[in-house]
Amino acid sequence: MPDQATKVLVVFYSRDGAVEALAKAVAEGAREAGAEVRLRRAPDIVSESVMAKVPGWKERSERMIAEYGAPTTADADWADAILFGTPTRFGNVSAELKAYIDSLGGLWFQGKLNGKAAGVFVSTGGPHGGNESTATTMFVPLSHLGFVIVPNGYTHAKIHHGVGTPYGSSMVAGPTNNPPTSDDLEIARHQGKRTAQIGAALKPLRA
Numbered sequence: 001m002p003d004q005a006t007k008v009l010v011v012f013y014s015r016d017g018a019v020e021a022l023a024k025a026v027a028e029g030a031r032e033a034g035a036e037v038r039l040r041r042a043p044d045i046v047s048e049s050v051m052a053k054v055p056g057w058k059e060r061s062e063r064m065i066a067e068y069g070a071p072t073t074a075d076a077d078w079a080d081a082i083l084f085g086t087p088t089r090f091g092n093v094s095a096e097l098k099a100y101i102d103s104l105g106g107l108w109f110q111g112k113l114n115g116k117a118a119g120v121f122v123s124t125g126g127p128h129g130g131n132e133s134t135a136t137t138m139f140v141p142l143s144h145l146g147f148v149i150v151p152n153g154y155t156h157a158k159i160h161h162g163v164g165t166p167y168g169s170s171m172v173a174g175p176t177n178n179p180p181t182s183d184d185l186e187i188a189r190h191q192g193k194r195t196a197q198i199g200a201a202l203k204p205l206r207a
């Protein structure tokens with residue numbers, strides 16, 4: 001991988017696997033654009049007794065942290081573009097991913113995130129359960145941090161037909177935690193590729 005390759009951080013939280021699947025597709029799209037990608041999963045912040053109430057939560061958490069590693073502020077400093085993925089929690093970002101976003105305060109203070117590209121992707125349980133509110137409310141802290149927010153817009157024909165949202169890729173897992181559809185994954189790959197390309201285009205402006 002040449003040193004000049006665009007660097008993309010895909011950082012997500014997932015408890016049951018839906019956002020993990022979207023994150024892998026987003027990473028794949030960024031790699032298609034020639035980017036070097038780091039895929040990271042934010043750690044859980046609840047106690048073990050809370051995790052024990054959901055069968056398989058602890059095991060999935062351990063597997064994902066072993067597979068992807070936990071995100072650090074050095075990952076964000078390294079990246080030219082960052083894609084943030086979260087399940088909806090009561091119409092908003094998960095506390096686990098927000099804890100990572102909040103940890104970026106030191107980089108914000110030094111202006112180190114200014115002009116980097118950022119995008120968001122989301123999974124909800126229900127079709128009107130808040131994937132759009134989750135995506136758009138994530139734009140608020142990302143604006144404060146200095147990112148150039150890259151929404152999906154209607155840059156892919158399938159977004160016109162209700163796949164994903166103009167704000168970011170999304171999916172509906174339903175009450176039985178269904179995986180993303182092939183259309184959901186196609187939009188996620190598209191988002192990863194496009195955000196990596198825009199991150200690359202912004203690089204000279206940050207120099």
Ligand SMILES: Cc1cc2nc3c(=O)[nH]c(=O)nc-3n(C[C@H](O)[C@H](O)[C@H](O)COP(=O)(O)O)c2cc1C
Pocket residue numbers: 013014015016017018019020086087088089090091092123124125126127128129130172173174177
């Ligand atoms: C505490 C909690 C709050 C949730 N709030 C919402 C919600 O407001 N709307 C919704 O549609 N789904 C909600 N969900 C469901 C998750 O967003 C959904 O299952 C998502 O696909 C999980 O992603 P994951 O498989 O990556 O963990 C909630 C789940 C939990 C555990």
